[in-house]
Amino acid sequence: MTQQAVAAPDKLDAAVLKVAGVVVLGAIMSILDVTVVSVALPTFQREFDASYARVAWTMTGYTLALATVIPLAGWAADRFGTKRLYMIALALFTIGSGLCATADSIGQLILYRVLQGLGGGMLMPIGMTIMTRAAGPNRIGRLMAVLGIPMLLGPICGPILGGWLIDTASWHWIFLINLPIGVIALLYAQMALPKDAPKPSESFDFIGMLMLSPGLALFLYGISTLPEAGTFADAEVWAPMLVGAALVVAFVRYSFKPRHPLLDLRLFANRNLTIASVTLFVFIIAFMGAGLLFPSYFLQVRGESTLDAGLLMAPQGIGAMLTMPIAGTLADRVPIGRTVPFALALIVVGFFSFTQVDPTTSYWLLCGSLFVMGLGMGGTMMPIMTSALKTLHAQDVARGSTLVNILQQIGGSVGAAVMSVILTNELNGSQPIPGVTDPASGKPVTEAGLATAVQLQPDLLRQFPVDPALIERGLDFAARSFSSTFWVAFALVLATFIPAALLPRRREPSHLLDGEQGDEQPKTPVVIH
Template sequence: MTPQPVATTDKLDATVLKVAGVVVLGAIMSILDVTVVSVAIPTFQSEFDASYARVAWTMTGYTLALATVIPISGWAADRFGTKRLYMAALALFTIGSGLCATADTIGQLIAWRVVQGLGGGMLMPLGMTIMTRAAGPHRIGRLMAVLGIPMLLGPIGGPILGGWLIDTASWQWIFLINLPIGAVALVYAQLALPKDNPEPSESFDFVGMLMLSPGLALFLYGVSSLPEAGTFADAEVWLPMVVGAALVVAFVLYSFKPRHPLLDLRLFANRNLTIASVTLFVFIIAFMGAGLLFPSYFLQVRGETTLTAGLLMAPQGIGAMLTMPIAGMLADKVPVGRTVPFALVLIAAGFFTFTQLDADTSYVLLCGSLFVMGLGMGGTMMPIMTSALRTLHANEVARGSTLVNILQQIGGSVGAAVMSVILTNELNGSQPIPGATTPDGEPVTEAGLAIAAQQQPGLLQQFPVDPALIQRGLDFAADSFATTFWVGFVLVLVTFVPAALLPRRREPSHLADGQEAAQAPTPVVMH
């Protein structure tokens, strides 16, 4: 790509802000979609008569699709142009949203969510590449401070919007809402983004992609099949896990051979990148995996409406919105080893509350804990990603950014799959009700009946049940959530180990303010 002039002042001028408007709109649309879906998982369970582990693939499939297209984005942007590719990603995401609303089975919904992810996965890296070229890499911290607040409207507004749409209309509308937003974003992008000047780029590692993406998908599919199969000996569990693991190992061994591999694992020779990547990966598994369970607890154990569940989730987004701009500015001035551990303490403190859940835990305590976790989250992710890239040379940052962002999406996929499997397995251990079976002949458990009664208040009027049985079921379900949160809490504590090795002294950045560095994309926000 032909080098473009880069501004040298710290102030973000009108031209940069106009381009930022396009990026923010696309980011809000894609991030909003994830948070909207998070409150819809119990609805999908009911609508499609599927287990939590199966329905969680609406999130796992989406994030795996994101991980698939992130490495393609840089290569395709050089080959086809950032504006053209960004608009194509917007169109694909919007089309995928419309298709999701037509799904008749959970399998169809998962498939269309993958289509959505293929578009959404390119929006953030392309958008941030466009922004970095407009603003210059020396203003990355300030840029993140400006973009952080509107981007966090998704985590705050998504659950509320999703809950309101499901309660007042239907679950299809959480996807249909993207159609008008996508249309506006396409027109805005056409008018605001600079004209493309594509040039030939380096070759793309299609062989690596054909090993990594299917390998991860197969391995996680095997893991998610465990609750229904009940044993690792079932071929539906061990066969995809073994094949998937073999493909991932083959990819790792192969990736050191090509000149331009899909993921440049050679970059792990950089100590800062390795430590930051490990810290981020473990943190994402814990935080993003458990994050899907918060609204499910409010919906399934407490019997709240989806709108109320969305409102109860808002404190977390508000907390992150308060600290992310500050963390973005501090990342340019203070070594992350001096700030991130304090943010992790806030996350651990808030997380611990959820390991003590019961069927009537105080909402004041839970919302306060979510707020504290949000404060910690806003001070964790951006500084870690900035640290990962700061000490790389300008010609390494594009590959480093790709590596960090793929690990981020893989961590989200692993977290969603693992936490959903643990929760499903815990709920399956509830006491079966003698003589009660589902239409498919499966035994009805106390926890299953209690959750159904909470989500369908009229159920107990049609089929009177001993209130003590319902209470036992709710207590068991709450314990199941608490056990799953214990896993997430332990993973947060594990995150302190690599975080303790993050740099505590100011290290010089290899990124120059010149034109070469202007070509490097910046970190992206987790979907």
């Protein structure tokens, strides 16, 4: 056996980077699409004459589709091969993007977003599987840092790109822009990824699928309905949540019986995977939930344009861009239990400023705080994901990455719903304006509601000629509402230190290449099936 077969090179060679390029292109499409659409919601309201709660389903439907298809990714990767499945996911996502641009009603747009989600849901877990197997045990941290590139570009470029396309062209282009990228990614994948050699796969777990996929979809549907309903007592919230939770619990009890379950919870016997997953889950709820509110503060309280709000968010991505490559290298050499707590401390320091916001808080302070938070984020997410996967055996990577991605989706949905409900309830505590009602709902308009609406659509002042002092009081109240919501997120970030304290503080051997080298035939270090 040659020396190359025994150990993969320490540096990222051209063959590995070529594979990484394919995955990064797909991840950029998926992540950019989420952040671009998030700034287009007010546009959808105007174009389709729909309520905010209705157009928000363009985001929710995408998330529900992700949750439904992610559990299938691990089995499908083993059964059909990662190259074939990844290209199918790219094609679905690209076709869904094209259809979204043709939608002439909000219902059609939501339906096409679900189709997009079916493809997007497979891009990240399959992409992580491809890259983890390509890296080998000694380079996974550095290669995960490469995968972090689209995670940085999304928050930086998504809102900016979305605002620019909507201002200069039309909302259709936030979807049409995916078409050339999708075609390039498909051609690149065909050339760069080695031919699949699928292993004879175990039988598909239909019973597990009938419990887990609908269970996740129903639970997230209930969570996502919470901001519109405003209370857990609404049947549209608690009924699907209860049924979904029951199906998920039933799946958990069942999943230990079959030899090859749809989602292999036995992997949680790996301490590294369990601790890293819990840490990531708590972090995602806190940080990603609050992260959706940062641009909303700039739009609703400060009256910035969509493009300017996106530009104000850029320091966070720039900070993460500086630390993520360093964190990736350190993750290969230093136990993350010695680095992640310091990164979390940076997030706490930066986050505190947002608990103090008012209508005139200095942009220098807020942008500086976002930069510090970005520095911390770059040293947190990818090292935790690296720790979760690097001690798994090669045959378990696909299912391990599926577990991690499901937890990310659930955490993000829960965080967004909880923060939205808290903010909505805080804003609803504002005083109603006598004689002024919302023509759509017939409900009284509050001071804060009018103030934030005016910031988003200044021409409303012509419809509601009110005292400027009233608008000022409303903005003060809205800023306090954001501040109170950020306090909850701040407390959740602090709670992340609890599981983070249990992250490994000693180097542990990786098993990624166990069983990949035979005794008779040498294998290349890049193993993809």
